[in-house]
Amino acid sequence: MRLDPRTTDRLFSIFFRVHALIVVCVLLAILFLIAIKGLPQLSPAFLLQSPKDMGREGGIFPFIVGTFLLVFLSLLLAIPLGVGTAVFLTEYRREGRLTAFIRFGVESLAGIPSILYGLFGFIFFVIRLKMGLSLMAGVLTIMIMVLPTIIRTSEEAIKAVPRQLRLVSHSLGATKWETIVGVVLPKASPGILTGIMLSVGRAVGETAALIFTMGCSLRLPTSLADSGRTLAVHFYILAREGISMEKAYGTAFVLVFAILLVNLLAYYLMHKAMERLS
Amino acid sequence: MEREKIRVQGLKVEAQGRPVLKGIDISFFENRITGVMGPCGSGKTTLIYAINRMIDFEEGLRVEGHIFLDGEEILTHPNPVEVRRKVGTVFALPIPLPRSVHENIAYGLRLKGIKDRQRIDYLVEDSLKKAFLWDEVKDRLHSSATKLSGGQQQRLCLARTLALQPEVILLDEPTSGLDPISTGKIEEALKELKKRYTIVFVSNNTKQVARLCDLTAFFYMGELVEYAPTDRIFTNPKERTTEDYIRGKFG
Numbered sequence: 001m002r003l004d005p006r007t008t009d010r011l012f013s014i015f016f017r018v019h020a021l022i023v024v025c026v027l028l029a030i031l032f033l034i035a036i037k038g039l040p041q042l043s044p045a046f047l048l049q050s051p052k053d054m055g056r057e058g059g060i061f062p063f064i065v066g067t068f069l070l071v072f073l074s075l076l077l078a079i080p081l082g083v084g085t086a087v088f089l090t091e092y093r094r095e096g097r098l099t100a101f102i103r104f105g106v107e108s109l110a111g112i113p114s115i116l117y118g119l120f121g122f123i124f125f126v127i128r129l130k131m132g133l134s135l136m137a138g139v140l141t142i143m144i145m146v147l148p149t150i151i152r153t154s155e156e157a158i159k160a161v162p163r164q165l166r167l168v169s170h171s172l173g174a175t176k177w178e179t180i181v182g183v184v185l186p187k188a189s190p191g192i193l194t195g196i197m198l199s200v201g202r203a204v205g206e207t208a209a210l211i212f213t214m215g216c217s218l219r220l221p222t223s224l225a226d227s228g229r230t231l232a233v234h235f236y237i238l239a240r241e242g243i244s245m246e247k248a249y250g251t252a253f254v255l256v257f258a259i260l261l262v263n264l265l266a267y268y269l270m271h272k273a274m275e276r277l278s
Numbered sequence: 279m280e281r282e283k284i285r286v287q288g289l290k291v292e293a294q295g296r297p298v299l300k301g302i303d304i305s306f307f308e309n310r311i312t313g314v315m316g317p318c319g320s321g322k323t324t325l326i327y328a329i330n331r332m333i334d335f336e337e338g339l340r341v342e343g344h345i346f347l348d349g350e351e352i353l354t355h356p357n358p359v360e361v362r363r364k365v366g367t368v369f370a371l372p373i374p375l376p377r378s379v380h381e382n383i384a385y386g387l388r389l390k391g392i393k394d395r396q397r398i399d400y401l402v403e404d405s406l407k408k409a410f411l412w413d414e415v416k417d418r419l420h421s422s423a424t425k426l427s428g429g430q431q432q433r434l435c436l437a438r439t440l441a442l443q444p445e446v447i448l449l450d451e452p453t454s455g456l457d458p459i460s461t462g463k464i465e466e467a468l469k470e471l472k473k474r475y476t477i478v479f480v481s482n483n484t485k486q487v488a489r490l491c492d493l494t495a496f497f498y499m500g501e502l503v504e505y506a507p508t509d510r511i512f513t514n515p516k517e518r519t520t521e522d523y524i525r526g527k528f529g
Contacts, residue, residue, distance in 0.1 A: 162373075164373050165375065167335065167369070168373050168375065170335065171332065171362055171367040171369075172389065172438065172439075173362050173363045175359055178389055182385065182389075186376065187376055
């Protein structure tokens with residue numbers, strides 16, 4: 001039996017709406033759970049004090065600082081390296097064996113489980129380069145981990161910039177470099193930002209690779225050689241060791257809403273910048 | 279005849295073994311608008327791209343011959359950026375940079391090394407006036423150029439080129455995407471501008487070439503078929519293909 005085309009359309013419309021609804025429900029359920037369990041833990045003291053008794057009491061201030069330092073420093077290294085590689089692949093090389101090889105390498109890198117990055121960071125940075133469990137070793141490991149994301153997204157964004165725009169820039173007396181900096185990268189920046197935000201997410205949420213490289217000291221890291229914890233690592237240890245589920249949810253709440261805030265802020269700034277540009 | 283500004287000598291261009299231009303000899307003169315017309319694929323755009331060295335960005339081309347600008351070789355000029363500053367280009371489609379109206383013009387000026395703000399503001403205003411656009415955009419210099427209409431965008435592209443004070447202006451079918459009124463404004467601007475520049479105007483609109491250009495060159499299949507004063511070529515073409523093209527038998 002054939003259905004009336006309008007009925008079919010309506011059925012599929014409902015079908016896909018249900019899909020979207022399920023996704024949103026899952027997301028809301030997670031946020032709701034974390035808010036319910038975590039919100040009561042929230043207080044100025046929780047945000048601004050150091051932990052006591054392994055985190056059963058006190059706050060999470062050192063871990064907020066640790067998370068911020070780790071994300072900021074690893075992206076500070078990964079963004080120029082990643083965007084630079086993307087510019088090289090798209091602007092300075094014709095498609096050939098070298099670009100294919102680099103792209104293959106980047107894609108393989110993206111598929112490696114984070115625990116292996118942790119193992120590599122431990123063997124190479126911590127032991128071989130004698131950095132010890134330190135912020136420095138964590139930063140370098142996370143940098144390598146997020147590079148593939150940044151390279152791939154930047155590459156796609158740069159490729160999407162119309163060729164005509166480059167020609168116009170050249171016709172106005174710009175060199176290749178001036179064209180890349182003045183026209184191509186600004187035009188590609190929303191796409192590049194997407195890659196950066198995905199990387200922030202990965203860095204903030206990472207635990208396995210960091211326990212091996214940055215360690216899990218409870219103290220406030222004050223130099224690159226200090227060990228320290230991120231919020232995610234703290235959450236993992238609190239929950240895994242059964243130290244305090246309440247404090248774990250409090251930490252999770254701070255973590256999730258910090259990510260949300262950073263995302264909103266980044267897209268707001270981007271939107272502002274794009275309004276001015278285009 | 280006015281002074282010769284550009285001389286093209288035996289220009290041959292091949293793309294993957296397929297000839298695009300088959301040995302072109304042509305001169306362009308100061309204070310003249312020279313029309314270059316011909317059907318698609320006749321090599322008009324390639325000629326333009328050779329003169330301002332945009333040809334450098336095309337892959338797999340083989341270029342032979344000479345192009346002289348005031349007697350100086352362009353094709354092998356060690357500094358193509360220098361060439362492009364002397365030879366300004368307006369493309370077929372208006373492509374503003376994703377910046378404000380003001381910044382679209384200031385971009386090239388800064389690249390040229392002009393840092394002084396007042397000087398830049400002056401040149402922006404001056405070039406917009408020359409492109410007959412100033413009155414329409416003077417109140418929104420700092421809003422995005424992509425919000426202008428197509429005709430305004432194309433005049434902005436012209437202004438952007440004029441601001442750099444080139445010696446030659448190449449226009450590659452600059453009105454092909456515009457309405458008749460915008461086209462009229464561009465033509466008006468060009469008639470004014472020829473007093474100071476050498477203008478090469480590529481178009482496949484024969485009527486436009488007839489009313490705007492002083493000299494007309496007809497290109498067909500990579501060859502220069504005929505080159506003469508516009509009056510002569512439209513009233514008394516020497517070649518059969520030229521006549522057929524003008525009468526609209528193909529194109």
